[in-house]
Amino acid sequence: MDRILVTEKIGAEGLAALKEVAEVDVRLDLTPETLLEALPQYDALIVRSQTKVTAKVLAAGTKLRVVGRAGTGVDNIDLAAANQQGILVVNAPASNSIAVAELTIGLMIGLARNIPQAHTALQNGKWERSKYGGWEVRGKTLGLVGFGRIASEVARRARALEMNIIAYDPIINAERAAQLGVTPVTLDELTSRADVISLHIPLIDATRNLFDAQRLSQMKKGSYIINCARGGVIDEEALFEALESGHLGGAALDVFAKEPPTGPIVTHPKAIVLPHLGASTEEAQALTAADVAEGIVDVLAGRSPRYA
Numbered sequence: 229m230d231r232i233l234v235t236e237k238i239g240a241e242g243l244a245a246l247k248e249v250a251e252v253d254v255r256l257d258l259t260p261e262t263l264l265e266a267l268p269q270y271d272a273l274i275v276r277s278q279t280k281v282t283a284k285v286l287a288a289g290t291k292l293r294v295v296g297r298a299g300t301g302v303d304n305i306d307l308a309a310a311n312q313q314g315i316l317v318v319n320a321p322a323s324n325s326i327a328v329a330e331l332t333i334g335l336m337i338g339l340a341r342n343i344p345q346a347h348t349a350l351q352n353g354k355w356e357r358s359k360y361g362g363w364e365v366r367g368k369t370l371g372l373v374g375f376g377r378i379a380s381e382v383a384r385r386a387r388a389l390e391m392n393i394i395a396y397d398p399i400i401n402a403e404r405a406a407q408l409g410v411t412p413v414t415l416d417e418l419t420s421r422a423d424v425i426s427l428h429i430p431l432i433d434a435t436r437n438l439f440d441a442q443r444l445s446q447m448k449k450g451s452y453i454i455n456c457a458r459g460g461v462i463d464e465e466a467l468f469e470a471l472e473s474g475h476l477g478g479a480a481l482d483v484f485a486k487e488p489p490t491g492p493i494v495t496h497p498k499a500i501v502l503p504h505l506g507a508s509t510e511e512a513q514a515l516t517a518a519d520v521a522e523g524i525v526d527v528l529a530g531r532s533p534r535y536a
């Protein structure tokens with residue numbers, strides 16, 4: 229019987245589907261070293277974002293036929309090394325778009341109305357009504373960087389909030405943009421026009437530090453940035469400086485270059501920070517586990533997976 233190693237928590241529905249076809253070990257205690265020791269016994273490996281599936285890890289998996297990423301981003305997996313070893317990588321890209329889109333809208337309104345700051349102040353006994361005046365999102369320009377699954381769902385929701393929506397994507401789906409009332413623009417135009425920028429891009433060489441000091445300085449004075457994509461796409465030190473100098477009005481971050489983060493951005497009063505909760509809804513986790521399990525089962529049975 230095939231053996232599957234699961235190194236991070238995934239939904240019960242997915243585990244049940246896997247157990248029908250293979251022996252499944254859920255090992256949430258593995259260190260990078262013990263992962264290397266364990267791997268030679270397994271035909272499949274399932275991870276979320278914490279486990280780094282490097283070339284060394286893949287090489288240790290001498291029987292591995294497939295790696296499953298229970299989620300969307302595959303930046304924690306060395307895809308070139310997997311390809312070279314003939315190991316397929318499957319993920320669940322359609323499972324958590326709504327969860328991330330809803331969180332993005334929540335963060336935008338949190339920034340607009342200072343919700344976390346005012347909440348914390350009141351819990352600390354401070355009734356500061358005049359300090360926490362906000363602004364309305366209606367009529368403001370939302371700039372979506374990346375216009376894939378998540379950004380499209382954000383656009384759908386932002387439209388209901390009566391925002392103007394512009395988007396940059398090197399391979400934009402013009403028909404979908406038109407349907408959602410989104411205007412395609414260049415990245416430079418988006419950067420200088422948006423009142424709120426929301427990032428929905430993968431972490432790849434072309435997007436690493438895309439929002440560096442120079443690009444942040446091109447943003448409108450007093451504008452806002454939201455990152456529910458990947459930490460590495462914003463230079464966190466430059467972002468800290470942009471908040472500190474007053475150039476930016478605020479930032480909301482669900483993801484960080486290093487998780488958990490340690491930099492000063494975490495405690496900046498104009499920052500809202502979350503511990504990578506984008507996909508953490510009951511609904512998204514159930515769908516993610518089901519989709520990744522389907523992919524693993526398909527590969528182990530010799531069929532082509534839906535998402536590879």
Ligand code: NAD
Nearest residue numbers: 300301374375376377378379397428429430456457506507
């Ligand atoms: P997607 O593949 O549907 O969309 C990504 C889009 O980015 C694509 O349309 C692509 O063309 C575009 N893109 C690529 N390079 C670009 C560039 N240089 N500039 C602008 N656009 C570029 O992916 P998605 O489902 O929308 O997810 C986007 C990212 O969100 C994922 O890669 C993942 O890293 C992140 N994510 C985070 C969470 C979370 O928990 N916070 C959850 C799911 C996904």
Ligand code: MLT
Nearest residue numbers: 276277298299300301507
């Ligand atoms: C993803 O890319 O799907 C996210 O990082 C969510 C997750 O891993 O939980």
